[in-house]
Amino acid sequence: MSKRAILSVYDKDGLEALARGLADLGWELIASGGTARYLREADLDVVDVGEVTGAPEMLGGRVKTLHPAIHAGILARDSAADRQELQALGLAAIDLVVCNLYPFRETVADPDVTLREAVEQIDIGGVTLLRAAAKNFARVAVLSDPADYHTVLDQLSQHNRVSDDTRRALALKAFRHTRSYDAAIAHYLAPAADPLQEAGGLPHTLRLELAQIQALRYGENPHQPAGLYAADPAAGPLGGELLQGRPLSYNNLLDLDAAWRAAATFDEPAVVIVKHLSPCGIATHPRLPARAFPAALESDPISAFGGVIGVNRPVEEAFAHAVGEADLFVEAIIAPAFSSEAQAWFAEHKKNCRLLALPGVDLAQDAALNRFDLRAVRGGYLLQAHDAGDPSGAEWRVVSDREPSPKELEALTFAWRAISHVKSNAIVLAAPGRTVGIGGGLPSRVDAVRLAAQKAGDRARGAVMASDAFFPFPDGLEVAAEAGVTAVIQPGGSVRDEAVIAAANERDLAMIFTGVRHFRH
DSSP states (O other): OOOOEEEEOOOOHHHHHHHHHHHHTOOOOEEHHHHHHHHTTTTOEEHHHHHHHHHHEEEGGGOOOOHHHHHHHHHOOOOHHHHHHHTTTOOOOOOOEEOOOHHHHHTSSSTTTOHHHHTTTTSHHHHHHHHHHHHHHTOOOOOGGGGGHHHHHHHHHHHSSOOOOHHHHHHHHHHHHHHHHHHHHHHHHHHHHHHHHHHTTOSSSOOOOEEEEEEEEESSSSTSSSEEEEEHHHHHHGSSSEEEEEEOOOOHHHHHHHHHHHHTTTOOOOOEEEEEEEEOOOOOSOHHHHHHHHHHHOOOHHHHHTTTEEEEEEEEHHHHHHHHTTTOOOOEESSBBOOOOHHHHHHHHHHTTTEEETTTTHHHHHHHHHHHHEEEETTTEEEOOOOOOOTTTTEEEOSSSSOOOOOHHHHHHHHHHHHHHSSSEEEEEEEEEEEEEEEOSSOOOOHHHHHHEEEEEGGGTTTTEEESOSSSSSSHHHHHHHHHEEEEEEOOOOOTTHHHHHHHTTTTTTEEEEEEEOOOO
16 A cells, blocks of 8 residues: 655645655645645645545534544554554555644734634644644654655655654654644733733743754853744844844843843933943934944943944944944944945944844834843742833932932933943943943942942043932942032932931932832842
8 A cells, every 4th residue: 555645734835846756656645625726736646635534624624634534544553453443444544744834923923913813823633633643753754844845755765764763853843833833822812811911910831932043152151052042933133133243142142132122222312332231331312323322432431342332223324433433342233224334334344343233123112022031040930020111100209408400300310211221239320311430230339339430530520320229328429429429319218218318418419219229130
């Protein structure tokens, strides 16, 4: 008896070549619905599923392959008992299953899709075919990916069988495919069905389905293997496109992600320079990122060497020239786009600088792209909602005798937006639209103030200060006042708040309490 294959696919890429190759090898082809029509139009002999099952397609195509004549043929083991049982029932074995699923992910990616339309793209028969064939991989080969068609045809042509190792590998791919498919369905349905998620909380169960999209040379250090994973197997790094330069490293990716997250929080054109996951300079300009870059660099030009740059507007040639005039070594730049002139300038003058574009990015929606932060700890994982700034309803209040001036308030507002991107303990000294000194990642808050003041130098005079958490003692304010700071913004909430407020009043500092903390560990 000739070998039999059942074909039921949505994606028909490579299908005709596979089917013709099987037919040339003497295989009988069984197909359902649109797959059968497609193959007949290619002048291939096909047996309809209905001829095998003795039952027509039902419920508008919802029921086609769900029948014992199909699944007994797939699940029958290579044993005398199973062969005899099939024969007694008038059934025959199926040796190859070729199946891929309805495009559920693509359907629900449309923001206008209705629940009814989405539900119709939940594949039942196809998933069952794949799981049955994958379970019985000891005898049956399962093809869920057109990329594997050539391998199976080649083995059948040369050896008249698919190798044990290949059948097992194909089964694993099929199980991963159905797992990913089910996860996409669960993810789509979860917000409406899970009351915790609907209320903006955390899911009861966390499941991740990620594919390696880039093998990295190594991790933080050369002895650590590493890779980049994403939910979309076809995605580029950070969802973008690398336009120039060598592949991004583990550390590049971390820094670029930090730079983009910081830049994307500003409504006006913003430039953020990041080194070792923490900003060393942030600046904005009403219109031109090229004007913001020198101000961001001036905040800490020493730390900026070998860093990365995030820009929340397309990079034009003027920005490229600004980088060139600074004579700064830059590892990478991330931005929504790069003009052809800017790309040409970097290709000629800084060809090793990696350019990562985020085509089609929407700043208003980008914060929702990563709603949660996930970190590994011993024996488990920590999940938290991403810090997207002060929650709605947060109220600032002036606690000092002196109100901040309009200029100070502008600088305080900028500094408070910047502070959430600096490693704790975080201190930002700022003027309107620019940082002048940043101190962070230190165990002592007063030492972070000293570091920020040292970085600022003379620019600290007349600057304002933001602190990501309360000052436990007045010493931080005292150091800032000595450096020339005139106004402070902080969460408040210390048992020594009164002493800190008194210290501010003694030095004529204006001070605002926000009631919100922005730690970044």
